Amino acid sequence: MNDLLTGIQTAFLLILTADSEVLDITFRTLQITFSSVLISTIIAIPLGAIITFNEFWGKKSLISVIQTLYALPTVIVGLLCFMILSRSGPLGTLGWMFTPNGMVFGQTILIIPIMTGLTIAALQAIDPIITDTIRSLGATRFQFLKSHLREARFTIMAAVIIGFSRAISEVGTAIMIGGNIKGHTRVLTTAISLQTSMGNFNLSLALGIILLVIALIINLFMGIVQNR
Amino acid sequence: MIDIADITKTFDKNTVLTGVSETIRKGEIFAIIGPSGQGKTTLLRILGLLEKPTTGDVLLEGKSIVKLSDNDPVRRRIGMVFQNPVAFKDSVYHNIALGLHYRGFGKEEIRERVLQKLDEIGLSGYEERKATTLSGGEKQRVSLARIMVTGPDILILDEPTANLDPVSTEVIEDLIRHYNKKLGTTVILSTHDLIQGQRLADRVAVMMNGHFIQSGTIFDVFTRPCSVDVAKFIGIGNILVGKVIRKEDGLSVILVHDVEIHAISNAPAGTNVRIAIRPEEITLHTGPDRWSSARNVIFGTIEAVKPFGIISHVNVKSGELTLSVQVTWQSIRELDLKPGVEAVLSFKAPSVHIMPEENGNECI
Numbered sequence A: 001m002n003d004l005l006t007g008i009q010t011a012f013l014l015i016l017t018a019d020s021e022v023l024d025i026t027f028r029t030l031q032i033t034f035s036s037v038l039i040s041t042i043i044a045i046p047l048g049a050i051i052t053f054n055e056f057w058g059k060k061s062l063i064s065v066i067q068t069l070y071a072l073p074t075v076i077v078g079l080l081c082f083m084i085l086s087r088s089g090p091l092g093t094l095g096w097m098f099t100p101n102g103m104v105f106g107q108t109i110l111i112i113p114i115m116t117g118l119t120i121a122a123l124q125a126i127d128p129i130i131t132d133t134i135r136s137l138g139a140t141r142f143q144f145l146k147s148h149l150r151e152a153r154f155t156i157m158a159a160v161i162i163g164f165s166r167a168i169s170e171v172g173t174a175i176m177i178g179g180n181i182k183g184h185t186r187v188l189t190t191a192i193s194l195q196t197s198m199g200n201f202n203l204s205l206a207l208g209i210i211l212l213v214i215a216l217i218i219n220l221f222m223g224i225v226q227n228r
Numbered sequence B: 001m002i003d004i005a006d007i008t009k010t011f012d013k014n015t016v017l018t019g020v021s022e023t024i025r026k027g028e029i030f031a032i033i034g035p036s037g038q039g040k041t042t043l044l045r046i047l048g049l050l051e052k053p054t055t056g057d058v059l060l061e062g063k064s065i066v067k068l069s070d071n072d073p074v075r076r077r078i079g080m081v082f083q084n085p086v087a088f089k090d091s092v093y094h095n096i097a098l099g100l101h102y103r104g105f106g107k108e109e110i111r112e113r114v115l116q117k118l119d120e121i122g123l124s125g126y127e128e129r130k131a132t133t134l135s136g137g138e139k140q141r142v143s144l145a146r147i148m149v150t151g152p153d154i155l156i157l158d159e160p161t162a163n164l165d166p167v168s169t170e171v172i173e174d175l176i177r178h179y180n181k182k183l184g185t186t187v188i189l190s191t192h193d194l195i196q197g198q199r200l201a202d203r204v205a206v207m208m209n210g211h212f213i214q215s216g217t218i219f220d221v222f223t224r225p226c227s228v229d230v231a232k233f234i235g236i237g238n239i240l241v242g243k244v245i246r247k248e249d250g251l252s253v254i255l256v257h258d259v260e261i262h263a264i265s266n267a268p269a270g271t272n273v274r275i276a277i278r279p280e281e282i283t284l285h286t287g288p289d290r291w292s293s294a295r296n297v298i299f300g301t302i303e304a305v306k307p308f309g310i311i312s313h314v315n316v317k318s319g320e321l322t323l324s325v326q327v328t329w330q331s332i333r334e335l336d337l338k339p340g341v342e343a344v345l346s347f348k349a350p351s352v353h354i355m356p357e358e359n360g361n362e363c364i
Helices: A002-016 A020-053 A059-071 A074-085 A100-124 A128-136 A141-151 A153-169 A172-178 A188-197 A201-227 B040-047 B073-077 B092-102 B107-120 B136-148 B166-183 B194-200 B218-223 B228-233 B329-334
Strands: B002-011 B014-024 B029-033 B055-060 B078-081 B154-158 B186-191 B203-208 B211-217 B238-248 B251-256 B259-263 B272-277 B283-285 B296-308 B311-318 B321-328 B342-347 B352-356
Touching: A002 A201, A020 A059, A020 A100, A020 A141, A020 A153, A020 A188, A020 A201, A059 A100, A074 A100, A074 A172, A100 A153, A100 A172, A128 A141, A128 B078, A128 B136, A141 A153, A141 B092, A153 A188, A153 A201, A172 A188, A188 A201, B002 B040, B014 B040, B014 B211, B029 B040, B029 B166, B029 B194, B040 B078, B040 B154, B040 B186, B073 B078, B078 B136, B092 B107, B092 B136, B107 B136, B136 B166, B154 B166, B166 B186, B166 B194, B186 B194, B194 B218, B203 B218, B203 B228, B211 B218, B211 B228, B228 B238, B228 B272, B228 B352, B238 B259, B238 B321, B251 B272, B251 B352, B259 B296, B259 B352, B283 B321, B296 B321, B311 B329, B311 B342, B321 B329
Parallel strands: B029 B186, B029 B203, B078 B154, B154 B186
Antiparallel strands: B002 B014, B002 B055, B203 B211, B238 B251, B238 B272, B251 B259, B272 B352, B283 B342, B296 B311, B296 B342, B311 B321
């Protein structure tokens, strides 16, 4: 119990004195997570809209598959990305193995299903009379999509937040593709894992608190936007 | 303006429309009335270009409009308001401006038009309100403004007041009338509210079993239903079977059970007919005085008194014939009407409506 208290004290000290290693890891984590969320958003939202508003063979099965992938284990994504990005893999020439780019690649694959699936759910939840109204107002195909995305914006924003949360908190892909190289690919989760195994509980706790605070800030921001 | 040419619509194996034909004239208010589940909404969705007919065609000024692409500008001439009021998760201003954004109007013009519409629907000052927080009646006003701000030539309304309170209903009806008269917008609406049909429409069509069984002016349809089904739907209470037995003073004498009823009809003697007499056109007396001016006078006994709000329906039996009469609750008390009391019914010959004996439901 005493260990825990002194741990928390030291953790705050590390944060308040702006420890350079802690700052470095935090900054890199944000960079990698925001990159993968941005790329996933650009892919998942249009993809979700296309799947929702088009009828095609196997649509229901496709949605089921996407929903199943919500639970995609991070180590499996890590394994797949390892095979794709390693020197002999199909994208080996990119040289992304053990780089932040590789980690963004892995996290993007990890969160695209959940963001696409939640976008589909958000669009399907729109009142059909809203859809009729949009058509009746004479929307072009593009305006039709735009108005639907706008109507579902709050739920879609939640999908993005969930994607962000999954990306920032995962450790499997980060460690397998990034390799937890100090000053290069070390992020909050991999650092916590390493420091804990080395017995540096104070640093681990500090990093854990930072992780939680980031999640809190993002969610507060989300709440403010939704209440506007 | 709009020619509906023998439209049918089948969903999976369920045929909803069985052949609808009608011409809707420019600038009129055309009401489709009929019981629920008879295809009114489906027809309006086809006219509103939200659904395609299985067979048949819809012509707008002579050109087919059933196969327009999503981006065809003709779609923008037709606007539709739905039964359940909906609002976009946006400000009232943005809700009304949406169609203008689609049409690429400039900011200034949008502002001017939206504010004018807000004024018309009595919601000035509501611009920044979240539209989803409005009441049902207010939302429906916004829905109407959202369509009308785009200036459609044809406005389609599917039961626009079915879920609204009487005050909101009146506001919506006034707006519909206003847009029809001021802007010349052609209005096609459906309603199960007969009184609303009568209040608003220039012409009505009765939809039953997936097609129009009768259409015409309000007067035509409501005083001369072409079949027993229509008569029942428009609330003519006394529908009876009889036979023309002779002609007398230019009138037909129809034997109904053992009672002779005088009516105006071309039907030759010997024809079997159905007759309908509106309960409100029958006068009920209890004394022997002053009932003799009407052509038909029937003596009977009160069988039942059924209260219907401030009006009661009184059933009077004469031999085998039972007629229903409308009486105010005041008269019920003053005349002490109750079962067993003797009563005299009188009604004029033109109050008796003659229909051919049932030949299916077809009568157009």
